[in-house]
Amino acid sequence: MHQKRLSAPKTYKIPRKVAKWVVKPSPGPHDKEAVPLLVIVRDFLELADTAREARKIIAAGEILVDGIVRKDYKFPVGLFDVITIPKLEKSYRMLFDEKGRYIPKEVEDSDLKLYKIVNKTLVRGGKVQLNLFDGTNLLASNEYKTKDSILVKIPDKDIIDHLKFEEGALVMITGGSHAGEIGRLKSYKIVRSSAPNLVTVEGEERDITTIEDYVFVVGKKDSDKPAIDLGV
Secondary structure (H helix, E strand, O other): OOHHHOOOOOOOOOOOOOOEOOOOOOOOOOOOEEEEHHHHHHHOOOOOOOHHHHHHHHHOOOOOEEOOEOOOOEEEEEEOOEEEHHHOOOOEEEEEOOOOOOEEOOOOOOOEEEEEEEEEEEEEOOOEEEOOOOOOOEEEOOOOOOOOEEEEEEEOOOEEEEEOOOOOEEEEEEHHHHOOOOOEEEEEEEEOOOOOOOEEEOOOOOOEEEEEEEEEEEEEEOOOOOOOOOOO
């Protein structure tokens, strides 16, 4: 099944009326907002002029996602994924533009990735499994909490730092009209109903209130810089 361009997710930064169809991502990491690898290669990075050329590049194993060769041209790529082209010696991280659309920004720290913890489960042997925002699962200690972030070495997925969800932490808004904006976590309100909990983020010009699902910790409260290169 393919995706009509006009109804494609707003995260797709593509022309909407030049053709009827655009490739639809395979099931895999991230959610329905993920962008298929072919669109990254052809439309975002402009490494190919046509879908056929892009498929050949991908099938030849010339594109890595998070340090792993991906040959499925429909492979879903989403927030903070790192796309590496060894022949060009360049790496790009998927981030947001000013309109909340995914764009690849060239970075140097291609061996690092941030993950948000969305859940924890107890698995066989009494071990704790961290369920991460893109569907990845990692075994770790119980010191990590949901809504925290972890800095991971890729592709080995070794945890090298822990970023807590707490007041003063540096966060990025990942959904809604403020997607891509960065600020400090000012306050957190637990809503005693079925409505989502609310977070207030202190931005450069004003405070922004959003739901907790849209808040991603990207830096510690005692740091002025994000844990990874965000192209800002």
